Amino acid sequence: MEKNMITSETNSIIKYVKSLQLKKNRMKHMQFTVEGLRIVEECVKHNGDIAYIIYSEEIYSTQGAEKLLDKIALAGYTLYEVSSQLFSKISTTENPQGIMAVVHMKNRSLEEIKSQKGKELFFVILDRIQDPGNMGTIIRTAESANADAVIITKGSVDPYNSKTLRATMGAIFHMPIIQCDDDRWLDDLKENEVKLIAADLDTDKTYIDIDYNTSIGIIIGNEANGISEALLSKVDQRVIIPILGKIESLNASVAASILIYKAAEEKYFKHPNSVRKF
Incomplete structure (x- = not known):
C-alpha cells in the first residue's frame, strides 16, 4: 500500500478534493468523493474505480476501521494521511469519520x-x-x-x-x-x-x-x-x-x-x- 502524508491545506490534492464539492468540477474531471467507513468499504469491496483514499487518525475511533484499512492495503490503493483538522476542511459531514475516497465516474450509455x-x-x-x-x-x-x-x-x-x-x-x-x-x-x-x-x-x-x-x-x-x-x-x-x-x-x-x-x-x-x- 502506497502511503503519503499531507500536512498543508494548500497541497494540490487537498485543493482538488475540495473542488469536487462542486458539480461542475465533478463533471469536468469525471470524479466524485465518497465519505465514511461504510460507503468507502462498499466501494473497496465491489472494486470501485478508486483514484486514492484520504484518512485521518479519527478513523481509528470507528468500529471496523482496522479491518477496512487492511482491505485497502491488500487492494494496493494509494493512501494519503492527514490530520483531523485538515480532514475537516475537505469533509462534507458534521462529524467526519476520518476516511474518504476519490472515485472515477463510470460514464454509462x-x-x-x-x-x-x-x-x-x-x-x-x-x-x-x-x-x-x-x-x-x-x-x-x-x-x-x-x-x-x-x-x-x-x-x-x-x-x-x-x-x-x-x-x-x-x-x-x-x-x-x-x-x-x-x-x-x-x-x-x-x-x-x-x-x-x-x-x-x-x-x-x-x-x-x-x-x-x-x-x-x-x-x-x-x-x-x-x-x-x-x-x-x-x-x-x-x-x-x-x-x-x-x-x-x-x-x-x-x-x-x-x-x-x-x-x-x-x-x-x-x-x-x-x-x-x-
Missing part, C-alpha cells in the same frame, strides 16, 4: 446497457427529481430490485453530490447511472420498444392493472410538479397509486419503490425461469 443485457430491459427514469434523499433512495431501490439502469433527465439533482451518495448506501457502485442532457434517450427507448410507464394522478388506471412483462421504463417525476407534459405526452401508460387515507400524494421515493417492486414481482417472482438475485 444506453447502448452499453443494451449490449450487456438480455432482450427485456428494466429502467427507472427520474424526471427532474430535486431532493438528494429521494434520488439516492430511488437508486438504492432500483439496485435492490435488479433494474438495469437509472436514467436521469436534465434538470435533476446531481446523483454524485454528497447527500445523494449517502442515501444510496453504496448502491451507486452497482447501479448504472445514465445522465441525459437532451431527449435522445426517449427516442432510443421508443426504438427499442421499451414500454414507458408514468406515475401520474390524472388517470383511473392503477399500478396493479397493467402488464410489466416486457421491456419497461418506470418514470418518476419532480416532487412539486410531477412529470413534464412533454414527456407525459409520449408515455405508453399512466398509472396511479391509490391513496386510501386523507393525504393527497406520496413521497417520490415511496411511489417509486411501490412501482419498482410491483415490476420486480411480475418479472422475477411470478416466473420460475427468471434470473433472480437471491
Whole structure:
C-alpha cells in the first residue's frame, strides 16, 4: 500500500478534493468523493474505480476501521494521511469519520446497457427529481430490485453530490447511472420498444392493472410538479397509486419503490425461469 502524508491545506490534492464539492468540477474531471467507513468499504469491496483514499487518525475511533484499512492495503490503493483538522476542511459531514475516497465516474450509455443485457430491459427514469434523499433512495431501490439502469433527465439533482451518495448506501457502485442532457434517450427507448410507464394522478388506471412483462421504463417525476407534459405526452401508460387515507400524494421515493417492486414481482417472482438475485 502506497502511503503519503499531507500536512498543508494548500497541497494540490487537498485543493482538488475540495473542488469536487462542486458539480461542475465533478463533471469536468469525471470524479466524485465518497465519505465514511461504510460507503468507502462498499466501494473497496465491489472494486470501485478508486483514484486514492484520504484518512485521518479519527478513523481509528470507528468500529471496523482496522479491518477496512487492511482491505485497502491488500487492494494496493494509494493512501494519503492527514490530520483531523485538515480532514475537516475537505469533509462534507458534521462529524467526519476520518476516511474518504476519490472515485472515477463510470460514464454509462444506453447502448452499453443494451449490449450487456438480455432482450427485456428494466429502467427507472427520474424526471427532474430535486431532493438528494429521494434520488439516492430511488437508486438504492432500483439496485435492490435488479433494474438495469437509472436514467436521469436534465434538470435533476446531481446523483454524485454528497447527500445523494449517502442515501444510496453504496448502491451507486452497482447501479448504472445514465445522465441525459437532451431527449435522445426517449427516442432510443421508443426504438427499442421499451414500454414507458408514468406515475401520474390524472388517470383511473392503477399500478396493479397493467402488464410489466416486457421491456419497461418506470418514470418518476419532480416532487412539486410531477412529470413534464412533454414527456407525459409520449408515455405508453399512466398509472396511479391509490391513496386510501386523507393525504393527497406520496413521497417520490415511496411511489417509486411501490412501482419498482410491483415490476420486480411480475418479472422475477411470478416466473420460475427468471434470473433472480437471491
